[in-house]
Structures are given as C-alpha cells and as structure tokens.
Amino acid sequence: MKKSVFVLFVAVLGIMAIPAHAQLKFGIKGGANISKVSINKEVLNSDNVTGFNIGPMIEFTVPLVGVGMDVALLYSQRGVETLNETMKTSYLDVPVNFKWKFGIPLVKAYLAAGPYASFRIGGDKFWEIPHHVGEQLKAKNFGAGLNFGAGVELLSHLQVGFNYGLGLTNDYEALTAQDAFRADGKSRGWSINAAIIF
Template sequence: MKKIINVLLIAVCFGMAMPAQAQLKWGLKGGLNMSKASFSGSDFKSDNYTGFFIGPMAEFTIPIIGLGIDGAVEYSQKGIKLEAGNVSESLKQKSIEVPINLKYTIGLGSMLGVFIAAGPQFGFDLNSDEWKFYDEDFSFKKSNFSLNVGVGAKLINHLQVGVNYNIPLGKTAEYDGVVSTARNAFSAKSKTWQVSVAYLF
C-alpha cells in the first residue's frame, strides 16, 4: 500500500511540475510561399507561383518532454499560374491563414534543437484575383482547410527556421461555368512549400 501511495505522490508531483516548467512565448513569423496547382477537369498546366506570409505567432512547450503546440495568424499571398495553348493567366490569392501545429523538439544542447511539426491550417480569402473564363469566374474558395507537415531548427532559444509542406484537403479554386458540351466545371488544388523564419521573445 505504501508503494502505491508513493508512486501516486510522485505522479502527482510530476504532473504539477510539468505546467510549472511549461513555456509560453510570443513572436513574429514570416517567409516565402512556393505554390504549384494541379487541375481537375481541364487541360491547364501550372507553373510555380512565389509569394510570402507574415504574422504574429505563439508557442507553448513543455521542455522536459520536448512536446508543444504553436499557432499563428498570418497574412499570406499565394497564387496560381495557368496556361494552355494561347491562354496564360497569373492569379494572386490573398488570405488570412491560421496554422496550428503539434511540435516535437529534440534538444542538441542549450543553444540548438531540431523539431518536427504537423497540424491543420484554416484559410480565409481576402478578395483574391478572379479570372473571367467564358460566362463565369474562375475564383479562389472563400475558405479552405489544409494540412501542414514540417521540420526545422531552434537557435539560441529565440530564433527558428523551418521548411513546411502544405497540402490542401479540398479545392483551392473552382470554375462553375460550361467549358464545352462535353465538360462543365473544373477546379484546382495548390500545394505549397514554405520556408519560414520566426523570432520568439
């Protein structure tokens, strides 16, 4: 009985110590977006589109086990470059994006650590470009949901650099009009590589 009580006391003390060791940091994050769209229901091809993102972020970590969560609210510019025959268009997508990632960090010393991260991202359109094609507009969705997977490094306890791959879990843009008697709507999905730098205070 004594051993069980001692184990329970140790578990309670450890559970109480974890929040005390937890850290909450605020900072600023920014970087480059490199997007490329794939089309469904059309013969359009896409080239890479380069944009940027920037915004405030927060990170909550438990140093003992290296596990944490980070989130941000970012102004982001991505886009779609499409072409087929004599048609060539470049459309800019402006949005507010909210990534929330579960992050696991492995410390390599007091000044360096590496991390892996993954989680959902929510996007909300901000009057992005539209393209008039036949009788309807090819336009970006008003909201979107995607998944982030990334790796990076933490330097001098304040600086973070990372590479992230964003995978849409739905349509990025869509055309609802009639292309021909054989085909109606088509859509696009944009997958994005991101290179980021963040400074946490």
Template structure:
C-alpha cells in the same frame, strides 16, 4: 513490488509537475512560399509561383517531453499561374492563414534544438473573389502541414514546411464540365520569439 510502485509514483509526479514548467512564447514569423496549383481536369495546367507570408505566432511547449503547439495568424500573398490551351492567366492570392501544428522538439541545451511539426491549416480569402471570370474563389479552405526546422539561441527558429491542399480553393462550372482548383505550397520560414 515496492520498486515498481516507487517508479510509478516518480513518473506520476513528473507528469503532474510538467504543466507548471510549460513555456509560452510569442513571436513574429515570416518567409517565402512557392505555390503550385492543381486542377481536377488536365486541360488546365498550373505552374510554380513565389510569394511571402508574415504574422504573429504563439508557441506552448512542455520542456521535459518536448511536445508543444504552434499557432500563427499569417498574412499570405501567393502567386499563381495557369494555362489552358493558348490562354495564360497569372494571379495573386491574398489570404489569412491560421496553421495549428503539433510540434515535437529535441533540444540540445538552450542554444540549439531540432523540431518536426504537423497539423491543419485554415485559410481565409481576403483578396479577389475570382481567379478568372469563370473561376469563383472559395471564402475559406483547409490544408495539412508537415515540416521540420531548427531552434537557435532560444529566440530564432528556421524551418521548411509542405502544405497539402485538402479543400478546393476555386471552382469553375460551365455547360461542358466542372473544374476545381487546389493549391500545394512549400514554405521556408524564419521566426523570432520574444
């Protein structure tokens, strides 16, 4: 009984000491994204387009456990191409994206680590209010991120992310039908932490 109580006390002390050892870092993150539009009706088809993102990020990590939170405010410029019949439209979307990811890191010393991350992302349209004359852009949208990557030399992070569009980015309503648009995105990122 004394061994169990002693073990529980040691574990409790470790958990209470963790917040005192938590690490908080700021950094700069950027990368390439490949977006594909999906439409609610099959008469409109989306195609892959590339773009970029860049902005500040912050990371809070509890070292012993490896759990943390990764937050960023990224300027995102992504391309889009859609085709309906013989009509083809290309557009560039500009937005501020705010991903909030729960991140788990498995470290191999201070020079190398691997991580997985997941969480919501909130996007705010700062570009045109229209995709085409008939498609009105929403002012904000939500999506869900899943990703993985590596941490190198205590300052560099390289990762890959997939972003599932949860809410509609744009909507077209006419007399015949309503068509809604979502965006799914692959992202390749590089970050430098100060």
C-alpha cells in the same frame, strides 16, 4: 463554415490540454510561399506561384519533454500561374501545429504537423483565362488542410524551417463561360519560414 468551427474547436482543445507549467512565448513569423493548384491538366495546366507570408505566432512548450504546439495568424499570398499570367489571392491562414523539439539548448531540431484553416481576404474572386478549356477560375472563400514541417531553433530565439501544405478542400474552381463544365483544384505548396521568438 462548419469546417472552420471544427478546426478552431480542435485548436482550443489542444491549448487546454497543455499543462499550466508549459513555457509560453510570442513571436513573429514570415517567409516565402511556393504554391500550386492541383487540378485536371486537361482543364487548366498551372505552374508554381511565389508569394509570401507574415504574422504573429504563439508557442507553448513543455520543459524537458520538448513537446508543445504553435499557433499563428499569417497574411499569406498564393495563386495560379497559367499562360504567362499570374493570379494571386490573399489569405488569412491559421495553422495549429503540434511540435516536438530535440537537441541541446543552443541548437535544437524540431518536427511539426497539424491542421490549418484559410480565409480569403483579398485578390480577385474570378479570373478570366481566354483560349483555355477552363475559361474562368474562381477562388473559394475558405480552405483547410494539413501542415508538415521541420527546422532548427538557434539560441531559443530564432527558428528556421520549411513546411509543406497539403490542401484538403477545393480552393479553386475552373469552369467554362457557359458553365457547362467544372473542375475543382486544391492548393499544395512549400514555404520557407523564419521566426523570431521573444
């Protein structure tokens, strides 16, 4: 809970630091997730899982300078695939990205980076994985990490880009049925997104 309060505090400070003459735009963002859990392979050998993300976003940009930030509220699917079984969990992601746009008005490139907070809102909390060292996998309710992204903006209304999410908290926990052994896992993954800006 303290981590989520810290992330929201940083977001509020960032918004307050933006000049009053900054451009404010709203949009809808969505795309595909390719995620994987980074965990000890001797405990659980996981593969990539494909999901999706979608939700509203707000973007602030300082004219001429091209520096600003965007904040989104995304429904997002991530998970684990092991032993030909796919386990997906639904999250509410709140990424806060600082963004720099450069180029000509019709076509601009952008770089983005910033923190995110992730709240589990659906999917099973526990998964049974028979015949494996980690016989049970537990999804945590909260996660946080860093985003790094790049892309292009066309005609000031369409953004297409990719993003890498580096999980910093333990989002999953693998344990034996007797709770004799535990191993933590962090979410890592790529997303390919498109956003329509109004």
